[in-house]
Amino acid sequence: MSRDKSMGTFHLLLLVVLMGFFAVNGDEQKNFYIVYMGDHPGIAEAAVETHLDVLSTLKGSLLAAKESIVHSYKKSFSAFAAKLTADEAETLSCMDGVVSVFPNRYHKLHTTKSWDFIGFPQTTRRNLKMESNMVVGLLDTGITPESDSFKDDGLGPPPRKWKGTCGHFANFSGCNNKIIGARYFKLDGNPDPEDILSPVDVDGHGTHTSSTLAGRAIEGASLYGLAKGTARGAVPSARIAMYKVCWSSSGCSDMDLLAAFDAAIEDGVDVISISIGGYSPDYLSDSIAIGSFHAMKRGIITAASAGNNGPSLSSVTNHAPWILTVAASSINRGFRSKVMLGNGKTFSGLGVSTFEPKQSSYPLVSGADVYRNNTVKSSSRFCMEDTLDPIKVKDKLVYCELESWGADSVVKDIGGVGVILESEMYLDAAQIFMAPGTMVNATIGDAISKYIHSTRSPSAVIYKTQEVNISAPLVASFSSRGPNPGSKHILKPDIAAPGVNILASYTPLQSLTGLKGDTRHSKFILMSGTSMACPHIGGVAAYVKSFHPNWSPAAVKSAIMTSATPMNPKINNDAEFSYGAGQVNPVQAVNPGLVYDIDSMSYIQFLCREGYNGSSLGVFVGSKSVNCSALPPALGDDALNYPTMQLSMKSGQKPTTGVFRRRVTNVGPPISIYNATINSPNGVEITVRPMTLSFSRTSQKRSFTVVVKAKPITNAQMLSGSLIWRSSRHTVRCPIVMYNELSLD
Ligand SMILES: *[C@@H]1O[C@H](CO)[C@@H](O)[C@H](O)[C@H]1NC(C)=O
Ligand SMILES: *[C@@H]1O[C@H](CO)[C@@H](O)[C@H](O)[C@H]1NC(C)=O
Ligand SMILES: *[C@@H]1O[C@H](CO)[C@@H](O)[C@H](O)[C@H]1NC(C)=O
Ligand SMILES: *[C@@H]1O[C@H](CO)[C@@H](O)[C@H](O)[C@H]1NC(C)=O
Ligand SMILES: *[C@@H]1O[C@H](CO)[C@@H](O)[C@H](O)[C@H]1NC(C)=O
Numbered sequence: 001m002s003r004d005k006s007m008g009t010f011h012l013l014l015l016v017v018l019m020g021f022f023a024v025n026g027d028e029q030k031n032f033y034i035v036y037m038g039d040h041p042g043i044a045e046a047a048v049e050t051h052l053d054v055l056s057t058l059k060g061s062l063l064a065a066k067e068s069i070v071h072s073y074k075k076s077f078s079a080f081a082a083k084l085t086a087d088e089a090e091t092l093s094c095m096d097g098v099v100s101v102f103p104n105r106y107h108k109l110h111t112t113k114s115w116d117f118i119g120f121p122q123t124t125r126r127n128l129k130m131e132s133n134m135v136v137g138l139l140d141t142g143i144t145p146e147s148d149s150f151k152d153d154g155l156g157p158p159p160r161k162w163k164g165t166c167g168h169f170a171n172f173s174g175c176n177n178k179i180i181g182a183r184y185f186k187l188d189g190n191p192d193p194e195d196i197l198s199p200v201d202v203d204g205h206g207t208h209t210s211s212t213l214a215g216r217a218i219e220g221a222s223l224y225g226l227a228k229g230t231a232r233g234a235v236p237s238a239r240i241a242m243y244k245v246c247w248s249s250s251g252c253s254d255m256d257l258l259a260a261f262d263a264a265i266e267d268g269v270d271v272i273s274i275s276i277g278g279y280s281p282d283y284l285s286d287s288i289a290i291g292s293f294h295a296m297k298r299g300i301i302t303a304a305s306a307g308n309n310g311p312s313l314s315s316v317t318n319h320a321p322w323i324l325t326v327a328a329s330s331i332n333r334g335f336r337s338k339v340m341l342g343n344g345k346t347f348s349g350l351g352v353s354t355f356e357p358k359q360s361s362y363p364l365v366s367g368a369d370v371y372r373n374n375t376v377k378s379s380s381r382f383c384m385e386d387t388l389d390p391i392k393v394k395d396k397l398v399y400c401e402l403e404s405w406g407a408d409s410v411v412k413d414i415g416g417v418g419v420i421l422e423s424e425m426y427l428d429a430a431q432i433f434m435a436p437g438t439m440v441n442a443t444i445g446d447a448i449s450k451y452i453h454s455t456r457s458p459s460a461v462i463y464k465t466q467e468v469n470i471s472a473p474l475v476a477s478f479s480s481r482g483p484n485p486g487s488k489h490i491l492k493p494d495i496a497a498p499g500v501n502i503l504a505s506y507t508p509l510q511s512l513t514g515l516k517g518d519t520r521h522s523k524f525i526l527m528s529g530t531s532m533a534c535p536h537i538g539g540v541a542a543y544v545k546s547f548h549p550n551w552s553p554a555a556v557k558s559a560i561m562t563s564a565t566p567m568n569p570k571i572n573n574d575a576e577f578s579y580g581a582g583q584v585n586p587v588q589a590v591n592p593g594l595v596y597d598i599d600s601m602s603y604i605q606f607l608c609r610e611g612y613n614g615s616s617l618g619v620f621v622g623s624k625s626v627n628c629s630a631l632p633p634a635l636g637d638d639a640l641n642y643p644t645m646q647l648s649m650k651s652g653q654k655p656t657t658g659v660f661r662r663r664v665t666n667v668g669p670p671i672s673i674y675n676a677t678i679n680s681p682n683g684v685e686i687t688v689r690p691m692t693l694s695f696s697r698t699s700q701k702r703s704f705t706v707v708v709k710a711k712p713i714t715n716a717q718m719l720s721g722s723l724i725w726r727s728s729r730h731t732v733r734c735p736i737v738m739y740n741e742l743s744l745d
């Protein structure tokens, strides 16, 4: 597995390895399956007995059942994981009491300044007593208990509602009043040679996300003097519960993810943050969608990363409507290294090089010219292992094209000095190099290549990286885009938060890049990815809940979305498909005025309308099936009281009309009057009835209908409009997106 850190998430996140863990037993291959048996088990022991009964019936004996079962989920829902053949899985799915059966898959993982940048300074008003009652649960790679971010000075014992545990484990010094829960899940039973069977974080990802979400403030944090400032989480007084489900070489499995949700819900967390790639447009076989649905039913909000597969359209994951899906935006801090060639020309390269040059210049060669032998002649330009001639590289800088990360390590390992990498990708996040290194675009790359071949003794020098001001916020190119591949009427992602070059705490168990030959360690590191954006939103959700502990997950989500700062569609090509409602504004989110609330039955009605088969929806309600036709019909074209609106159109046809029915709840001053302001793009007519909403008390609800009439969209992918409800004190903004369904095929 690649371990370069700043870009690590590009490798770690998202790619779902579509295979179970194989165990060959006799002739038939057995895989892990998750057998879902419904909602509330009542008594845990009874649930386990039921699981064994069902398996015994299938297998013919209790002994065989016990050999096959891997885990019983019995706290927050009833399910079990077992090793089965495909035929056995099929048979089980038809048995009484079994709601669904799906195969276990393996998923991949997908600061200082960022809080100030989004207008959330250290001095922000806090409800400290309530904040310290907040427990945030992270499903990640583990945590570093020794980190300064997790000191517990001044924190009392865990809140009384807390039922979680924290044991003593290998290489894990234990919990305190800051980290109040730490567990790990590794149900496939396969030891991971690169990891430790303990909640300790060997990778660094989980320490980074936890400290971004709820780390204490630490002054003078930096990475080798870069990005200097006070590192802190959104809710420095909140408590952390770590559920380690991601392992260095095997990734994060559905069985473990579900076990962590089961535990976290029962333990009493308030918010779940999950920076892991979901899969499947189908919510019913997506462990993150299922786990977060159960969490939502118990009042727990789940924030999840949108994925790092942008800028391709329709690449967003974790897109179930009950999840708060987070895109990554940039902050106004960039990292540049000056490169000077022997002819005096200078260029600006991107990335983090912590090395001061020891000489005024170094001989420079092109990887394409210093191949080891003719077999690798055509590939040496990528500077990968065993392609370069050590004699021709010794004591030199090498110019390479980027294919995969690690060229710096390869060059350093055979006696070279460092690398200049040419790439047109990843130019918005700063890669950390293990030797002097930087990244340039194709224009500069061509100029360097020409220079190398224009002189007898080409040379260059790469200076230590400096911080620069850059224009922001922009959505990162890697951040996954809509439209939603699961539900064409629901806009995703929901919200944007900083996720580029975020400084936060790191593990001492890993070097900065994890690459061969890197011996540098740091308490803090820069990382980029929607993985880094997600805990920003998890933290803001906890912050909002610390003021409004009784709000539903949908109300918290609505507050965060309708108060977001609009982003600029002129400089963000994919507009709402890249940033959702816009850039998070934590201070405003506490006081949204109105919320679009949704209860769990509304989601079931929504799923019925989306065409989900009533018998399969049992996964969510906990019974064999849902009779969709017995439920009151969901209203409007999108069938959900969502805080954004999306009209999906068939291109090249007649005008399309969409009707959206919404109901808002007054959470502001009892007596409030809101007027509607509509922004319609050319060719679209948006009307709202009524145009004024009058409230006479808190919690009062008011309904309205939005009708969108759009002419066929011809020369654009999508169009953006909005509906804003304004009172004398509040602005409640709802983006409205129109797009051509077919143009995206
Ligand atoms: C973990 O603990 C064991 C036993 O104390 C020790 O031998 C090992 O070096 C530790 N591993 C790391 C990565 O610190
Ligand atoms: C060329 O180098 C590669 C990598 O060291 C090696 O595997 C291969 O056998 C070499 N080919 C020849 C023709 O020497
Ligand atoms: C490469 O970067 C230079 C300097 O920032 C810029 O002028 C040039 O347009 C860029 N070229 C490409 C292809 O982006
Ligand atoms: C970056 O911009 C801020 C605000 O405009 C300014 O205060 C600061 O000095 C700038 N920093 C650099 C390194 O130019
Ligand atoms: C639901 O799906 C199952 C299995 O695919 C099928 O047997 C059943 O007829 C479907 N039910 C409805 C109401 O469509």
Ligand SMILES: *[C@@H]1O[C@H](CO)[C@@H](O)[C@H](O)[C@H]1NC(C)=O
Pocket: 627, 628, 629, 630
């Ligand atoms: C589902 O509900 C409808 C309407 O109440 C009813 O007519 C129908 O018989 C029900 N179907 C089942 C399978 O219960």
Ligand SMILES: *[C@@H]1O[C@H](CO)[C@@H](O)[C@H](O)[C@H]1NC(C)=O
Pocket: 673, 674, 675, 726, 727, 728
């Ligand atoms: C809303 O509209 C009414 C009627 O036009 C007007 O009197 C009132 O001032 C408006 N309120 C706000 C907050 O704009």
